[in-house]
Amino acid sequence: MAESETMVDFFHAIPKIELHAHINGSISTGTMKKLLDRKEKKILEHCKTTFEEAERGTLDDCFKIFSVIHQISDSTEAAYTITTDVIREFAEDNVKYLELRSTPRDIAKTGMTKQSYIEAVLKAIEDCKSQDLDIVVKFILAIDRRNGVEVAKETLDLAEKYRNISSDTVVGLDLSGDPYAGDARDYIPVFRDAKRRGLKLALHLAEVPNKEETMALLKVLPDRIGHGTCLHQEAGGSLELVEFVAKHRIPLELCLTSNVKGRTVSDFDNHQFKLWYDLGHPCIICTDDKGVFSTSLSQEYSIAANTFGLSNEAVLDMACNSIEHIFAEDNLKATLRDSFQEQRHLLLKTSD
Ligand SMILES: CNc1ncnc2c1ncn2[C@@H]1O[C@H](COP(=O)(O)O)[C@@H](O)[C@H]1O
Numbered sequence: 300m301a302e303s304e305t306m307v308d309f310f311h312a313i314p315k316i317e318l319h320a321h322i323n324g325s326i327s328t329g330t331m332k333k334l335l336d337r338k339e340k341k342i343l344e345h346c347k348t349t350f351e352e353a354e355r356g357t358l359d360d361c362f363k364i365f366s367v368i369h370q371i372s373d374s375t376e377a378a379y380t381i382t383t384d385v386i387r388e389f390a391e392d393n394v395k396y397l398e399l400r401s402t403p404r405d406i407a408k409t410g411m412t413k414q415s416y417i418e419a420v421l422k423a424i425e426d427c428k429s430q431d432l433d434i435v436v437k438f439i440l441a442i443d444r445r446n447g448v449e450v451a452k453e454t455l456d457l458a459e460k461y462r463n464i465s466s467d468t469v470v471g472l473d474l475s476g477d478p479y480a481g482d483a484r485d486y487i488p489v490f491r492d493a494k495r496r497g498l499k500l501a502l503h504l505a506e507v508p509n510k511e512e513t514m515a516l517l518k519v520l521p522d523r524i525g526h527g528t529c530l531h532q533e534a535g536g537s538l539e540l541v542e543f544v545a546k547h548r549i550p551l552e553l554c555l556t557s558n559v560k561g562r563t564v565s566d567f568d569n570h571q572f573k574l575w576y577d578l579g580h581p582c583i584i585c586t587d588d589k590g591v592f593s594t595s596l597s598q599e600y601s602i603a604a605n606t607f608g609l610s611n612e613a614v615l616d617m618a619c620n621s622i623e624h625i626f627a628e629d630n631l632k633a634t635l636r637d638s639f640q641e642q643r644h645l646l647l648k649t650s651d
């Protein structure tokens with residue numbers, strides 16, 4: 300077998316943790332085709348829903364794609380199908396623990412409500428448990444910063460409600476949406492309230508330069524940061540922001556392909572992964588939107604290893620260390636640690 304093929308197998312074989320995956324951004328081309336085949340969606344058949352292999356765009360292009368996808372994913376049946384397929388695809392990529400996130404939506408035309416949307420996602424997660432997929436799935440409710448504080452409060456109430464009735468499948472809140480829209484500081488009281496209610500916070504922060512907003516949100520002490528592309532000085536952030544994140548060891552969910560294809564980072568070599576990794580800061584490699592960006596978690600690990608010259612041991616350590624930052628109970632962390640260590644041993648033996 301050619302060396303490159305062996306390496307592809309290696310990244311695929313690593314047991315992995317995915318902590319930053321938007322459900323509707325993760326739709327594969329297969330699922331998209333299935334949804335478009337439904338008669339009333341044919342009209343959207345020629346709209347762009349993905350960036351091809353080497354194609355790049357802007358963040359604006361990403362958000363145009365999301366609005367097309369949302370027209371396709373507009374019913375509880377679609378939400379169930381998408382979630383089921385996304386979980387199976389991550390499981391096939393050897394992801395052993397997955398946190399999906401998604402924005403609850405009301406669609407009058409199909410009768411979908413925020414509650415029925417959440418219930419469709421939770422049913423898909425529940426049904427996957429009986430399918431022998433060897434993956435644990437949790438759910439984070441997303442607050443879209445374009446939708447305002449009243450909607451965010453409602454999302455917080457829904458997160459608490461479904462956390463209580465889903466045996467802890469719902470674990471927390473995300474802040475996402477177009478980073479140029481609105482002012483994320485408006486949501487700070489909602490995030491403080493969420494922490495009081497025992498929900499975790501995974502916030503998109505500094506995806507684009509915005510020092511004041513970022514510092515104010517960091518002071519809430521989120522449990523994880525999505526992207527953090529523009530925390531450091533050369534990217535429009537500041538030393539103060541980097542020092543704050545480093546001092547509090549707030550883990551970073553880093554999505555290489557997403558940042559390069561959405562042009563918030565010029566190229567892989569200049570991705571902020573290197574800066575944080577060299578500091579020994581908790582870095583979790585994630586996909587963000589594997590469908591929109593035509594990627595997989597194995598591919599993201601492979602890009603990180605090849606771009607930054609990481610050894611097989613270092614890559615396996617990164618996968619293992621991600622376990623420490625999942626929003627789940629300690630006994631699940633312990634189980635994952637044991638099984639990842641066992642796999643690590645076997646993989647290092649066979650890759651010698
Ligand atoms: C590329 N970087 C990004 N930055 C910010 N928000 C993003 C994002 N990628 C995805 N989303 C958020 O996820 C939604 C789609 O999934 P759901 O319908 O919620 O499952 C988008 O509408 C946006 O709010």
Ligand SMILES: [Zn+2]
Nearest residue numbers: 321475525587
């Ligand atoms: Zn994201």
